Amino acid sequence: MINEYSPSKNFRFCPKCGSPGFTPDTEKSLKCESCGFRYFINMSASVAAIIRNETNEVLFTIRKHNPAAGMLDLPGGFVDLGETAEEAIVREIHEELNLIISKMEFAGTFTNKYIYGDIEYQTLDLVFDCIVDSFLELKVADDVSGFVFRHPATVSNDEIGLDSIKKIVSRIL
Ligand SMILES: [Zn+2]
Structure with missing residues (x-):
């Protein structure tokens, strides 16, 4: 289906020869x-982590940038070129929260549409249940402006920025 943000509208010119006839x-x-x-339109791979504390609250991050700046998110991000999903989640959790993952377990995948710079990117979010050694060194950085531990049942959809994260919270948390 071609909608306002359809990925087929992302390109007006051929990226190889520059011709305008790129349809x-x-x-x-x-x-x-x-x-x-x-050119084949593929989804981008991204990762998200479910990290719980000793009272089973989940660590939510607060988004620093649009889309959905100021809203709740799960820690994670895009998988870099040549990187595995496991490497990506370890890297992102260290970059965003200064935490070290000691154990992880794959929890499922969710789709998302991500509008950035008026361009729609479709992503496949790979979710991992993660255990960290300690929260003592927790410090936000990168594209995260803050964090909060919340029981998932108390978090409403309106507080969450991205569709895939809403699905994760309602279906697997
Ligand atoms: Zn061409």
């Missing part, structure tokens, strides 16, 4: 009328 080919690809280059 939807199938619902998940674009093709250049000049050079024949075909």
Whole structure:
């Protein structure tokens, strides 16, 4: 389906030869009328961590930047090129919270549409249940402006910024 933010509208020119004739080919690809280059629209991989404290509250971060600045999120972020999801979650939790993951268990995947700079990116969020050694060194940085420990049942959808995180909180927390 082609909506206002359809990924097929992300490109007006062929990224290979610069021709303006770069148009939807199938619902998940674009093709250049000049050079024949075909671009497949894929989801970006991202990771999110569920980290609980000793009273079973979940560690939510507060988003520093748009989309959804100021709203609750789960710690995590995009998987870098050449990185595994496990490496990405370890890196993100260290960058955002200065915490060291000692154990993780895969918990499921959720889809998300992420609008950034008027461009829609579709992501596949890989969720991990994580245990950290200690919260003593907890310190926010990177694209996080704060954190809060909350019992998931007390968190309403209106407080959460991203659709995939709403699904995670309502379905698996
Ligand atoms: Zn081209």
